[in-house]
Amino acid sequence: MSDTDTLWQAIESAAPTRLTDLFDAEPDRLERLTVEEAGLYFDFSKTHLDARLIDRFVELAEAQDLAGKREALFAGEAVNASEGRAAEHMAQRGQGAPDSVALANALHMRMRALIDAIEAGALGEIRHILHLGIGGSALGPDFVIDALGREDPAYDVAVVSNVDGVALEGPFHLFDPEYTLVVIASKSFTTAETMLNAESTVQWLRNAGIADPYGQMVALTAEPDKAVDFGIDETRVLPFPETVGGRYSLWSSIGFPIALALGWEAFEQLLEGAAAMDRHFRLADWRDNAPVIAAFTDLYYTQARGAETRAVFPYDERLRLLAPYLQQLEMESNGKASDRATAAIVWGGVGTDAQHAVFQLLHQGTHLVPAEFVAVAEAGDHRDPAHHEQLLVNCFAQGSALMTGRASDDADRNFPGDRPSSTILIETLDPASLGALLAFYEHRTFANAALLGINPFDQFGVELGKDIARAIADDEDALTLDPSTRALIDRAL
Numbered sequence: 001m002s003d004t005d006t007l008w009q010a011i012e013s014a015a016p017t018r019l020t021d022l023f024d025a026e027p028d029r030l031e032r033l034t035v036e037e038a039g040l041y042f043d044f045s046k047t048h049l050d051a052r053l054i055d056r057f058v059e060l061a062e063a064q065d066l067a068g069k070r071e072a073l074f075a076g077e078a079v080n081a082s083e084g085r086a087a088e089h090m091a092q093r094g095q096g097a098p099d100s101v102a103l104a105n106a107l108h109m110r111m112r113a114l115i116d117a118i119e120a121g122a123l124g125e126i127r128h129i130l131h132l133g134i135g136g137s138a139l140g141p142d143f144v145i146d147a148l149g150r151e152d153p154a155y156d157v158a159v160v161s162n163v164d165g166v167a168l169e170g171p172f173h174l175f176d177p178e179y180t181l182v183v184i185a186s187k188s189f190t191t192a193e194t195m196l197n198a199e200s201t202v203q204w205l206r207n208a209g210i211a212d213p214y215g216q217m218v219a220l221t222a223e224p225d226k227a228v229d230f231g232i233d234e235t236r237v238l239p240f241p242e243t244v245g246g247r248y249s250l251w252s253s254i255g256f257p258i259a260l261a262l263g264w265e266a267f268e269q270l271l272e273g274a275a276a277m278d279r280h281f282r283l284a285d286w287r288d289n290a291p292v293i294a295a296f297t298d299l300y301y302t303q304a305r306g307a308e309t310r311a312v313f314p315y316d317e318r319l320r321l322l323a324p325y326l327q328q329l330e331m332e333s334n335g336k337a338s339d340r341a342t343a344a345i346v347w348g349g350v351g352t353d354a355q356h357a358v359f360q361l362l363h364q365g366t367h368l369v370p371a372e373f374v375a376v377a378e379a380g381d382h383r384d385p386a387h388h389e390q391l392l393v394n395c396f397a398q399g400s401a402l403m404t405g406r407a408s409d410d411a412d413r414n415f416p417g418d419r420p421s422s423t424i425l426i427e428t429l430d431p432a433s434l435g436a437l438l439a440f441y442e443h444r445t446f447a448n449a450a451l452l453g454i455n456p457f458d459q460f461g462v463e464l465g466k467d468i469a470r471a472i473a474d475d476e477d478a479l480t481l482d483p484s485t486r487a488l489i490d491r492a493l
């Protein structure tokens with residue numbers, strides 16, 4: 001049996017202690033299981049990680065050479081082995097191999113120059129930004145702009161990802177074509193959904209009498225030639241390196257709408273916040289390393305306790321798009337074949353709304369669901385303190401209730417408690433703290449993968465469905481389909 005197998009066995013066979021008893025048994029628990037970094041306070045103390053389990057996980061980190069894998073990641077080695085590529089999203093924020101950092105800086109400067117030109121009126125008056133992209137080419141920009149761009153927005157921004165034409169109807173109705181900048185974001189510049197949405201948008205501009213629709217378009221891509229072939233002038237094609245994965249790409253030119261809508265300074269602060277978390281992940285001991293401890297909790301619940309899901313509840317309306325963003329980051333990265341359970345299914349909702357919809361199951365249901373609360377300590381000037389206080393009170397009460405429970409002889413009213421949660425408290429929600437939060441999630445995902453021995457940077461699982469869709473659309477003669485699918489096609493297509 002390998003060291004790794006022995007350690008997993010020790011982790012899986014450790015008898016769990018009740019959370020409330022852990023606080024009694026370990027007086028320094030709160031101090032040991034909280035980390036403060038880059039404007040974020042992480043509290044993992046309401047999880048079942050005890051001193052012994054942490055020792056085993058630290059040994060597992062050594063046995064799986066987490067340090068070596070982390071160095072390979074930052075050094076720009078080909079850590080994405082199946083595609084023979086590096087994963088260099090950190091270089092976009094100045095952390096990594098010097099050549100990659102220099103290239104990222106040069107491409108950022110190109111992006112900044114285009115933003116300056118747009119702001120100086122080079123493309124005429126721009127009031128609206130229509131961003132077309134899907135998956136990693138949409139979720140990051142959508143989340144960041146929704147979180148930070150609520151006060152006095154300089155532009156109306158719409159992010160359209162779905163190939164359902166209904167998704168385009170909203171911006172087509174609301175935006176004036178003459179004043180709309182269309183951004184086509186696609187790493188490959190071949191994704192069917194984005195290409196069809198782009199073509200329909202060209203048509204929309206044409207129908208409005210715009211003589212040169214491509215003149216109002218910007219492309220964000222790792223395949224600049226394809227964007228030029230599509231019709232976009234090279235000066236408005238913002239490339240990013242092939243080594244930046246789609247779900248890790250908001251730091252690259254995919255972040256163009258963020259930088260345009262929130263301003264260059266905000267974009268730089270976003271990158272700097274992420275860089276602070278990169279340095280923390282790279283330098284902190286495993287026991288004080290927020291992404292690594294978070295990965296220990298994830299692995300403990302999926303491997304030792306059979307949890308199949310984890311739930312994320314931001315108690316802040318501005319973070320309402322966090323769960324969809326994390327779904328791609330964690331499930332596309334780590335939802336991989338392995339002889340161990342891999343990524344948990346990520347789900348969630350916004351507090352307090354989620355309390356009135358799904359929390360019944362968390363408190364009394366039969367599933368074990370580790371919950372993660374994300375809240376912002378400062379209300380911010382523009383927010384009503386009374387609302388904010390109630391929001392935080394609710395957030396903290398839920399974590400406490402899940403852990404302590406309340407015994408009753410009446411089974412219907414009995415709360416068993418001992419249900420784990422972690423909390424991330426953001427001091428102030430600003431570009432830097434949001435950048436740090438997102439980088440925390442990236443590194444947690446990486447640490448999970450490293451400890452499981454899987455590659456988080458490929459996504460072959462999404463290809464089969466795409467192939468079959470293509471074959472159905474092309475009506476390929478050789479296509480053999482099951483009777484159920486054939487009947488659906490006959491009915492609807």
Ligand code: F6P
Nearest residue numbers: 134135136137186187188191246
């Ligand atoms: O669904 C698979 C995927 O390749 C994602 O990884 C990616 O973020 C998305 O499609 C969009 O790809 P692209 O940016 O190439 O259009």
